[in-house]
Amino acid sequence: MNETARPYYWAFISLCGAVIAVYILFPIFWLFLASFKTRDQLAQLPIAFWPEEPTLQAYRDLFDSGSQSSQLLNWPTLISNSFTVAVTSTIIVVILGTFAGYAFARLKFPGRDLILGGLLVSRMFQGAALLLPTYRLMNTLGLQDSLLGLILLYSAFGLPFATWIIASSLREIPVELEESAMMDGASRLQAMFLVVLPLATPALITAAMWHFVGAWSEFAFASILLESSANKTVTIGLASFVELFTLEFQKVGAAATLVAMPIMVVFFFGQRYFTRGLLAGAVKG
Amino acid sequence: MNSSSDRWLAYFMILPVVAAVLAFVIGPTWDVATLSLTQVVMGQERGFGTLGNFRALAADPMFTLVLKNTAIWILGGTVLCVLTGLAVGAFLAIDSKMTTGLRALILLPWVMPDVVTAMAWKWMLHGQVGVIGSTMQSVGLTEQQISFLGDPDLVMWTLVVVLIWRKMPLVALILCAAIRSVPNEQIEASRMDGANAFERFRFVVIPNIAFSLTAVTVISMIWITAEFALPWIMTGGGPANASQIMSTYIYQQSFEFFSWGVASAMSVVNLVMLMVIVALYLYVNRRSWASGAAS
Numbered sequence: 048m049n050e051t052a053r054p055y056y057w058a059f060i061s062l063c064g065a066v067i068a069v070y071i072l073f074p075i076f077w078l079f080l081a082s083f084k085t086r087d088q089l090a091q092l093p094i095a096f097w098p099e100e101p102t103l104q105a106y107r108d109l110f111d112s113g114s115q116s117s118q119l120l121n122w123p124t125l126i127s128n129s130f131t132v133a134v135t136s137t138i139i140v141v142i143l144g145t146f147a148g149y150a151f152a153r154l155k156f157p158g159r160d161l162i163l164g165g166l167l168v169s170r171m172f173q174g175a176a177l178l179l180p181t182y183r184l185m186n187t188l189g190l191q192d193s194l195l196g197l198i199l200l201y202s203a204f205g206l207p208f209a210t211w212i213i214a215s216s217l218r219e220i221p222v223e224l225e226e227s228a229m230m231d232g233a234s235r236l237q238a239m240f241l242v243v244l245p246l247a248t249p250a251l252i253t254a255a256m257w258h259f260v261g262a263w264s265e266f267a268f269a270s271i272l273l274e275s276s277a278n279k280t281v282t283i284g285l286a287s288f289v290e291l292f293t294l295e296f297q298k299v300g301a302a303a304t305l306v307a308m309p310i311m312v313v314f315f316f317g318q319r320y321f322t323r324g325l326l327a328g329a330v331k332g
Numbered sequence: 333m334n335s336s337s338d339r340w341l342a343y344f345m346i347l348p349v350v351a352a353v354l355a356f357v358i359g360p361t362w363d364v365a366t367l368s369l370t371q372v373v374m375g376q377e378r379g380f381g382t383l384g385n386f387r388a389l390a391a392d393p394m395f396t397l398v399l400k401n402t403a404i405w406i407l408g409g410t411v412l413c414v415l416t417g418l419a420v421g422a423f424l425a426i427d428s429k430m431t432t433g434l435r436a437l438i439l440l441p442w443v444m445p446d447v448v449t450a451m452a453w454k455w456m457l458h459g460q461v462g463v464i465g466s467t468m469q470s471v472g473l474t475e476q477q478i479s480f481l482g483d484p485d486l487v488m489w490t491l492v493v494v495l496i497w498r499k500m501p502l503v504a505l506i507l508c509a510a511i512r513s514v515p516n517e518q519i520e521a522s523r524m525d526g527a528n529a530f531e532r533f534r535f536v537v538i539p540n541i542a543f544s545l546t547a548v549t550v551i552s553m554i555w556i557t558a559e560f561a562l563p564w565i566m567t568g569g570g571p572a573n574a575s576q577i578m579s580t581y582i583y584q585q586s587f588e589f590f591s592w593g594v595a596s597a598m599s600v601v602n603l604v605m606l607m608v609i610v611a612l613y614l615y616v617n618r619r620s621w622a623s624g625a626a627s
Contacts, residue, residue: 175579264445
């Protein structure tokens with residue numbers, strides 16, 4: 048559309064855009080600001096927009112082992128647990144998803160489309176209805192209250208989608224490339240690793256980022272499975288602030304900022320991969 | 333190439349994924365279904381083959397309240413998500429530097445962890461020092477500061493508003509992509525015929541994106557049904573169960589009251605509801621399954 052044709056057009060676009068941008072950003076920004084305010088300022092009316100005396104005290108309190116909130120939960124431990132679970136399950140999901148994705152994209156076998164369809168549909172049932180039976184299963188396996196159990200669970204939940212993203216991107220790579228490599232004497236696995244996978248790197252990155260974000264953010268299953276404070280993850284730590292909500296909101300803000308930080312980093316650096324995965328994933332749930 | 337060895341290689345390659353889904357999705361689904369037909373007393377199983385759990389669930393006075401709240405949550409949430417998503421998507425489809433930037437930014441709520449989102453909104457909606465209520469009061473919209481999450485009549489719809497912030501961006505982005513792929517000639521042709529902006533949208537754009545619109549509606553229903561952390565952390569189902577929905581009820585019955593019988597019965601109700609939505613989804617998407625499977 049010609050933007051100079053109508054004088055008010057540009058103003059209208061800018062106004063709508065600004066409203067949407069504020070709507071999207073304000074809740075996160077407001078939380079971020081709160082983490083630099085003092086407890087007294089947060090309890091004050093009328094509400095001040097900027098921190099009067101910006102302070103990092105809330106962050107210090109989180110990591111200070113003597114303070115009240117960290118006696119229950121140790122934030123360095125929570126962060127390290129979350130990274131362990133998210134990174135390990137991401138590696139598992141990408142490796143196993145690559146093999147399965149390749150099989151679905153390239154090999155012919157009876158039941159192929161049915162199985163792939165079943166995997167996708169299975170994702171849609173990963174909700175509250177599975178909380179109780181998962182708890183029972185993990186107890187039976189002796190994996191309750193362990194990071195290993197959580198890693199297995201997240202990997203199982205994440206695999207179908209990773210498989211699907213990788214399979215659909217492999218389908219777009221011309222099959223002739225591997226065929227000619229195999230003519231030249233490469234085995235199927237050599238052709239897969241040396242010819243096809245290098246071309247599928249963007250899909251592998253997309254799958255990895257998606258899984259990492261989901262695993263880092265997961266709350267429901269972590270909260271029913273993890274019991275000892277040495278095993279908890281950051282989302283559990285943040286949720287535990289619900290009780291001291293109003294009194295210590297600067298700490299809630301600081302903790303929430305810490306939880307959001309890795310996600311923001313992944314989001315801003317991997318922008319294009321994200322959109323790819325979203326649009327791919329959206330069509331099939 | 334040897335097709336029989338390919339077949340075994342394929343089964344070997346997909347084995348971990350299939351095993352994972354069998355162990356952690358299909359198995360637990362079966363387990364909760366059988367548990368719902370078993371008499372359970374404080375975690376001890378006392379005999380299979382009873383509808384007692386479902387009777388107990390139906391007799392729980394909270395059951396109808398939970399169904400009503402879940403209907404607001406899923407239906408209200410889906411309709412509002414798709415409508416706002418359509419409006420924002422149509423805006424984002426305009427060619428301009430600003431909309432290009434926004435298309436990247438808008439996914440931020442989608443990637444935010446639910447727990448962070450819940451805390452951010454809980455704080456903004458706080459009954460005494462919340463920025464939303466205090467702003468409404470200071471510009472004269474309300475006499476007193478409204479306690480959005482403390483008022484049983486408001487709490488469900490307040491949660492829906494937060495849900496929209498969380499889920500609308502993806503709906504907007506999908507519909508934006510669909511709108512941008514509408515053939516330009518059709519829009520120009522209708523402009524020549526004298527159609528105004530609204531008529532062009534209603535009679536040219538909407539029919540062209542009808543498939544995406546239907547698919548995204550059903551998908552939103554599935555996402556919203558699965559949402560648990562957001563309502564649980566914001567209200568815990570309160571005040572006085574006014575915002576108790578299926579997912580929070582299942583959690584509370586399972587892990588706070590240890591009423592596994594009622595919890596498993598509600599889980600089965602939830603699964604049946606999901607199956608209906610998934611069947612709807614498969615029906616809507618039948619075209620893309622048929623072509624997608626072949627490609």
